[in-house]
Amino acid sequence: MEKMNERLILVTNDDGYDSKGLAAAVEVARGFGRVVVVAPETTQSGMSQAITMYNPLYLRRVREEEGLEIYAFSGTPVDCVKMAFDYLLRDERVDLVISGINHGSNSAVNVLYSGTMGAAIEGSFYSCPAIGLSLDDHRDDADFDAAVVYGKQIVGDILAGEIELPLCLNVNVPVGRPETIKGIKLCRQNRGFWREEFYRHEDPRGREYFWLTGEFVNGEPGAEDTDEWALANNYVAVVPVQTDLTDYRQLKNLGNVLK
Numbered sequence: 702m703e704k705m706n707e708r709l710i711l712v713t714n715d716d717g718y719d720s721k722g723l724a725a726a727v728e729v730a731r732g733f734g735r736v737v738v739v740a741p742e743t744t745q746s747g748m749s750q751a752i753t754m755y756n757p758l759y760l761r762r763v764r765e766e767e768g769l770e771i772y773a774f775s776g777t778p779v780d781c782v783k784m785a786f787d788y789l790l791r792d793e794r795v796d797l798v799i800s801g802i803n804h805g806s807n808s809a810v811n812v813l814y815s816g817t818m819g820a821a822i823e824g825s826f827y828s829c830p831a832i833g834l835s836l837d838d839h840r841d842d843a844d845f846d847a848a849v850v851y852g853k854q855i856v857g858d859i860l861a862g863e864i865e866l867p868l869c870l871n872v873n874v875p876v877g878r879p880e881t882i883k884g885i886k887l888c889r890q891n892r893g894f895w896r897e898e899f900y901r902h903e904d905p906r907g908r909e910y911f912w913l914t915g916e917f918v919n920g921e922p923g924a925e926d927t928d929e930w931a932l933a934n935n936y937v938a939v940v941p942v943q944t945d946l947t948d949y950r951q952l953k954n955l956g957n958v959l960k
Contacts, residue, residue: 708734708796708860711824713781715745715803715816718763718773722802725845726834729852730799731768733860738771739785741778748777748816750823760784778820786827797860798824801834802848808837808873808928808938809891809917818871822944825869830859832870837932843876850879851937871940875932886936891927892920 710730714723718740730736742759759775772789774781778800786795800821807815821833832855836848851874859868871890875882897915904910919929928938 709790709793710734710736711782711785711790711795711798712736712738713740713778713785713798713800713820713824715741715748715778715800715820717741717744718771720744720804721841721843722804722836722845725802725849726799726852727769727771728849729802729834729856730797732853733856734768734796736769737785737790738769739774739781739789740772741781742773742775745777745816747814748779748819749814750779750819751777751816752783753777753780758784760789778816779823782820782823782827786824795824795827795829797829797856798827798831799834799852799856800824800831802845802852802874803833803835804843805835805839806837806873806932807833807835807871808932808940809893809919810895812871812890812940812942818942821871822869822942825867828866830864830866830868830870832856832859832872835871835873836876837873838876844878847877847879847882848874851882851885855885855937855939867943869942871928871938871942873928873932873938873940875935875937877935881935882937883935884937885939886931887939887941888926888928888931890940890942891924891929893929894918894920 712726753776764771800817803817812818818833821831824831834852895915899911931938
């Protein structure tokens, strides 16, 4: 059996290498092996699976101590994962990827926009399990204790269990102290969506500019098997995600339409 100190855990995020959530993710990871962090230099929220193709990329070592290396990378979250696997750690085996801990939920359709989940999904392409961890709290002073507690529990179970690859988990933790959370719910992605609104303004020179805002619309408010329901009812939501976006229902129906 593999010893804990022989494991290699890659940690990344989309909030930047110096974020509070990344420090919490490192706390989760360090209990399970050697940790290498490759995270963006600056905030990369909403970058999804974006990659950098037409600009140079810069990697710098921020910190090194026993069992921990932290690198800042000038690219997107997915760039960070690629840099780790295809260059920095190309001669080593990574046992787990942790992306997060994100400031704010990545439940429902947010999984498609999220840089946190973009990195986790990318990590799952490299024959190791990947977990995206998010806390349903955008505040700068967010309390990550519950996310750390449940993150450790989920990571421990995945590393100890018999799993089938590829595996990518979208884990969202509700706001609250660890003792107030009811437990873990394995669930499906809610069919919600965002309705955006653009606020128009003018700068001092009369040029118009816009700020994007929006409101989440829960498409299944009564469904009790979704990530949105789990969060609303004080459970940690765990959704296994995949990259196959084929709509199999329409694949069958369109056979009678497209001749």
